Amino acid sequence: MNTQRPSVHVVAGVLYQSTGAFLLSSRPAGKPYAGYWEFAGGKVEAGESALAALQRELHEELGIHIEHATPWLTKIHDYEHARVRLCFYRIAASDWHGNLQAREGQSWCWQQPGDFSVAPMLPANGPILAALAIPDFLSGSLQTGFRGRLPNQAEYRVVPRDLAEPSHTHVLFTADQMTHAPRFGSNISVWVCVNQPQQWVQVQDAAAVLWQVLGHADAQALLAVLQQGVSLPLLPFAAADILAAYGKQWLAAGAHGLVEDLATASA
Ligand SMILES: Nc1nc2c([nH]c(=O)n2[C@H]2C[C@H](O)[C@@H](COP(=O)(O)OP(=O)(O)OP(=O)(O)O)O2)c(=O)[nH]1
Secondary structure, eight states: OOTTSOEEEEEEEEEBOTTSOEEEEEOOTTSTTTTOEEOSEEEOOTTOOHHHHHHHHHHHHHOOEESOOEEEEEEEEEOSSOEEEEEEEEEOGGGEESOOOOTTSOOEEEEBTTBOOOOOBOGGGHHHHHHHTSOSEEEEETTTEEEEOOTTSOOEEEEEGGGOOTTOSEEEEEHHHHHHSOOOOTTSEEEEEEOSHHHHHHTTTSSEEEEEOOSHHHHHHHHHHHHTOBSSOEEEEEOHHHHHHHHHHHHHHTOOOEEEESSOOOO
C-alpha cells in the first residue's frame, strides 16, 4: 500500500461518564466501514482547530457540547479509502454537557474499559481500546512492579520481567532488556521503562511506556516529546514531588497517566 499518500486529519473523542464508562458509536450507512464501531468525531475542516472540529462533530453527531478535551494518542492508519492521521482526545465527564441524541441514525453505547460488548471496531482502533484499559495512576517500584485500578475494575498489575510468571499479563522490561532480549509472544502486554528520547523511538511497538523522570531536565525533555504527539500510552514515572510539580502539564500534553515511584527520592 502506498504510504506516501497525504493524510486526512481526523479528530475523535473518548467521551467519559462519571462511572468511568466511555462512548462508542456505530458508523452511519453511506460512510466507509458503515456499521463498524468508533469514537465520535470526523475530519478537521480547512482553517479549523482540532478542538473546534471535535466540538462541531460531537454536536452534529450527538447533540452535545464539549467544553474541554485533552490530547491523548495520535495514530496514522492507511485505509483503502484514505490515509488518516487520527488524533484521539479524552473528554472528562465534567467537560461536556447535553442529552445524547443519535442525530445521524447511528447506534451508540457506553462501554467499560477492558470489557467491550460491541463489534466490529474500526481497524485502527484496536490499540486505542487496549490503551483505555490502562489505569491513569499506578504506583510501585522498578524492583517490585506497579499496581493501579480503574473504577469498577480488578487491580491492574505490571510485573518486572525478572519476577514475571506465566499468569502475569503485563510485563515490564527495561529499554536495555528490549534491545538485547528476543521478542516476546503476543500473550503478554509489553511495558517498557525508558528515560531518554533515543530509547523512546526504539520502543514504539510496546503496549505502554513508563518514562522515568529523576530531575527537572528530564521533566522538560519528556514534556517536549509529549507535545509532539505520541502514538502509544506514555506514563511519566517519578517521585511524588516531581509528579506534583509536572503532573498536570504532562497530562495536559497527552500523557496517559502518572506512575508514582515509591522507591526513589528525587534529586
Ligand atoms: N470518527 C472516527 N473516525 C475514525 C476512528 N478511527 C478511525 O480509524 N477513523 C477513521 C475512519 C475514517 O476514515 C476517518 C473519519 O472520517 P469520516 O468519514 O468519519 O469523517 P466525517 O464524519 O467528517 O465524514 P464526512 O462528513 O466527510 O462524510 O477516520 C474513530 O474512532 N472515530
